[in-house]
Amino acid sequence: MDLRCHICDSESFHTLVNYGSYYLQCSNCDTQNVATSFIAIGPQLTGKYDIIEVDDQINEIKKLATGKIANFITMISKEAYQGKIILLKRK
Ligand SMILES: [Zn+2]
Numbered sequence: 323m324d325l326r327c328h329i330c331d332s333e334s335f336h337t338l339v340n341y342g343s344y345y346l347q348c349s350n351c352d353t354q355n356v357a358t359s360f361i362a363i364g365p366q367l368t369g370k371y372d373i374i375e376v377d378d379q380i381n382e383i384k385k386l387a388t389g390k391i392a393n394f395i396t397m398i399s400k401e402a403y404q405g406k407i408i409l410l411k412r413k
Contacts, residue, residue: 329353336380339364339398339408347380360399367391372411373398380409388413 325346326333332350339345344364345357373387373394386401387394391410402408 325355327351327353327355337410337412338376338380339402339410341402341405342399349380360402361395364395364398365392367410370413372409372413374409374411375401376407376409378407380407382409 325335327335327348327350330348330351330353332348334349335346335355336349337344338347339360342360343357344360344362346355347353348355368390370389371391372385373389373391374385375383377383386408387397391398398408398410
């Protein structure tokens with residue numbers, strides 16, 4: 323993915339899910355860059371991820387699962403709709 327932060331030009335992002343939204347937050351300046359529907363994009367994410375509940379400073383609270391996102395769509399959606407912030411960390 324060729325993507326840069328529109329504020330600071332960083333190429334480093336946290337991939338987060340909160341409620342029904344999937345978004346990329348710049349890991350340098352915390353600007354939210356791209357948002358879309360998690361249900362739409364979740365099944366298209368390939369590779370293995372650590373699925374981690376974090377706070378709004380992206381501090382790790384609890385690791386929920388490891389594996390393909392497609393296997394955890396329902397679980398991630400359920401957690402995110404409770405207001406939790408879920409970090410998808412590519413392994
Ligand atoms: Zn930035």
